Amino acid sequence: MLDSLLSLLPQILFEGLLLGFVYAMIALGYTMVYGVLELINFAHSEIFMIGAVAGVEIFRSLSNIIHNGYLLLLVAIVVGGLVSGLVAIAMERFAYRPLRRRGTTNRLVPLITAVGVSFVLQDLVRLIEALWHNEFFLRMASVSDLEGSVTVLGIFIQYKSIVVIVVSLAMLAGLNLLVNKTRLGTAIRTVAQDMDTARLMGINPDRVVSSTFFIGGSLGGVAGVLFALQYTTISPYSGFLPGIKAFTAAVLGGIGNIPGAMVGGLVLGELETLAGTYLPTLTNGTIGTEYKDIIAFLVLILLLLFRPQGLLGQIVKEKV
Amino acid sequence: MLELNNAYAAYGRIAALKDVTISVKKGEIVTLLGANGAGKTTTLRSISGMLKLKRGEIRYKEESIGKFPAERIVGLGIGHVPEGRKIFPRLTVEENLGIGAYLVKDRKLIHERKQKAFELFPILHERRNQKGGTLSGGEQQMLAIARALMQDPELLLLDEPSMGLAPILVDFIFDVIRTLNRQGKTILLVEQNARMALAIAHRGYILQTGRLVLAGSAKELEANPEVQEAYLGG
Ligand SMILES: Nc1ncnc2c1ncn2[C@@H]1O[C@H](COP(=O)(O)OP(=O)(O)OP(=O)(O)O)[C@@H](O)[C@H]1O
Ligand SMILES: [Mg+2]
Numbered sequence: 140m141l142d143s144l145l146s147l148l149p150q151i152l153f154e155g156l157l158l159g160f161v162y163a164m165i166a167l168g169y170t171m172v173y174g175v176l177e178l179i180n181f182a183h184s185e186i187f188m189i190g191a192v193a194g195v196e197i198f199r200s201l202s203n204i205i206h207n208g209y210l211l212l213l214v215a216i217v218v219g220g221l222v223s224g225l226v227a228i229a230m231e232r233f234a235y236r237p238l239r240r241r242g243t244t245n246r247l248v249p250l251i252t253a254v255g256v257s258f259v260l261q262d263l264v265r266l267i268e269a270l271w272h273n274e275f276f277l278r279m280a281s282v283s284d285l286e287g288s289v290t291v292l293g294i295f296i297q298y299k300s301i302v303v304i305v306v307s308l309a310m311l312a313g314l315n316l317l318v319n320k321t322r323l324g325t326a327i328r329t330v331a332q333d334m335d336t337a338r339l340m341g342i343n344p345d346r347v348v349s350s351t352f353f354i355g356g357s358l359g360g361v362a363g364v365l366f367a368l369q370y371t372t373i374s375p376y377s378g379f380l381p382g383i384k385a386f387t388a389a390v391l392g393g394i395g396n397i398p399g400a401m402v403g404g405l406v407l408g409e410l411e412t413l414a415g416t417y418l419p420t421l422t423n424g425t426i427g428t429e430y431k432d433i434i435a436f437l438v439l440i441l442l443l444l445f446r447p448q449g450l451l452g453q454i455v456k457e458k459v
Numbered sequence: 460m461l462e463l464n465n466a467y468a469a470y471g472r473i474a475a476l477k478d479v480t481i482s483v484k485k486g487e488i489v490t491l492l493g494a495n496g497a498g499k500t501t502t503l504r505s506i507s508g509m510l511k512l513k514r515g516e517i518r519y520k521e522e523s524i525g526k527f528p529a530e531r532i533v534g535l536g537i538g539h540v541p542e543g544r545k546i547f548p549r550l551t552v553e554e555n556l557g558i559g560a561y562l563v564k565d566r567k568l569i570h571e572r573k574q575k576a577f578e579l580f581p582i583l584h585e586r587r588n589q590k591g592g593t594l595s596g597g598e599q600q601m602l603a604i605a606r607a608l609m610q611d612p613e614l615l616l617l618d619e620p621s622m623g624l625a626p627i628l629v630d631f632i633f634d635v636i637r638t639l640n641r642q643g644k645t646i647l648l649v650e651q652n653a654r655m656a657l658a659i660a661h662r663g664y665i666l667q668t669g670r671l672v673l674a675g676s677a678k679e680l681e682a683n684p685e686v687q688e689a690y691l692g693g
Contacts, residue, residue: 338529341562
């Protein structure tokens with residue numbers, strides 16, 4: 140029995156990696172926004188969902204026009220990223236900024252706002268889809284040249300999985316460059332550390348906040364497209380679970396910490412996939428695969444109890 | 460170059476500045492003295508746009524800037540070295556300098572100014588890859604000044620640059636201020652160390668609980684018995 144469990148391991152680790160990249164990209168949205176505003180944007184799960192829906196719609200409407208699956212996917216990724224990024228900007232502009240202007244200090248207020256925004260976005264997407272297609276459960280159209288697969292070292296790999304990995308790696312690397320090497324990235328880190336003093340440098344914090352929402356939103360949107368590609372069925376309510384898991388990943392890596400969100404996403408993706416496979420086997424089916432979803436919540440509860448600063452926590456101790 | 464006319468500022472309902480009128484002429488070092496809570500920091504924050512006046516006017520080079528947001532005022536050539544240094548702890552020394560030049564688009568110019576900053580404060584060059592938060596207090600103060608210089612301001616607002624520094628460093632910082640002034644920078648200096656501030660300043664103002672109580676040349680203020688008693692330790 141141990142042998143069969145072990146022989147599955149490479150495949151499981153690979154699946155975990157795929158899921159982990161998706162979580163990591165969503166987690167970045169939570170962590171970046173928290174970094175600049177100390178706000179947990181719970182509506183970020185809907186930004187992810189909107190990206191997924193946009194991706195599905197692109198496949199649905201363009202698969203007769205664009206026959207190359209990779210080109211189609213590229214279009215879907217770009218559109219999904221843009222749409223999500225813009226919705227995120229609008230969300231900040233119309234929901235969170237007015238609260239900031241009013242100088243609301245109660246942390247509960249933006250939190251409740253975020254929940255409200257979530258409901259609004261879910262039902263807005265539902266309404267649009269219902270009017271447009273008469274249904275709001277969407278299936279990703281399958282495009283033949285994305286459906287192939289290879290087996291490497293005993294691991295069954297679909298072509299589209301390779302796309303997921305390549306795109307995620309490119310996005311994560313791009314984000315690292317952006318945040319650490321560019322003028323905008325430095326401004327984002329500066330605002331995250333001290334918004335008032337950032338203004339003395341000539342930085343307009345509102346613009347930096349908008350950019351942060353756009354970047355986090357686009358990453359979430361692209362993650363949505365990749366998620367739809369990999370897991371095929373999407374609804375206006377598909378954001379909730381991946382969203383809360385990615386939030387857990389962000390907390391796991393230390394909320395506000397960008398590399399932490401990436402690590403947290405990968406760890407959570409692996410944990411969940413391992414649990415989904417091994418729990419049923421180890422318990423002779425008493426605990427089914429569906430319990431894998433509990434892993435994220437378990438991790439979240441344990442973290443909040445024992446290590447709220449996350450695995451990586453704060454990188455530098457600050458002097459006052 | 461800079462004028463505050465009847466500036467009235469308040470935090471909530473508590474007035475912090477009551478009809479303060481001061482001016483700074485091009486090329487001067489003007490010092491603003493006063494006890495804790497007198498309103499010195501509030502004055503500087505009003506000038507740089509961090510705090511909006513309830514009443515009164517701020518003119519810089521004949522332009523009324525009282526309504527401008529802080530991020531725009533920097534661009535006019537007013538650099539503010541805030542109280543408590545406020546360097547960015549998780550940026551490296553070099554990144555702190557880089558962000559100081561946020562409004563400067565010319566990369567060559569940024570590079571040149573960094574080199575100048577390193578000449579002025581060689582220790583910062585040694586520490587350039589270190590995070591700001593790990594610097595000593597004195598190094599942080601140097602970095603805060605260097606950061607403000609990155610946008611080559613014409614007017615430099617300094618809020619207690621000697622606070623918490625060892626005497627030898629205080630001397631050094633005051634030397635730097637004097638050098639900057641000789642190089643053409645106009646300076647508005649807030650200080651607790653009245654003796655040293657008056658020694659390098661051309662003129663000074665004394666604030667008391669939000670009101671201006673004395674104004675004059677540095678010499679006059681040094682000679683004033685009230686000033687000697689209250690600020691120069693008799
Ligand atoms: N953020 C704030 N909220 C409320 N009151 C404030 C705030 N900042 C300053 N004050 C009050 O305004 C008055 C002037 O403060 P300010 O910081 O300008 O004094 P200061 O002369 O700089 O003092 P110090 O020498 O201690 O730095 C004080 O009575 C202070 O308590
Ligand atoms: Mg002060």
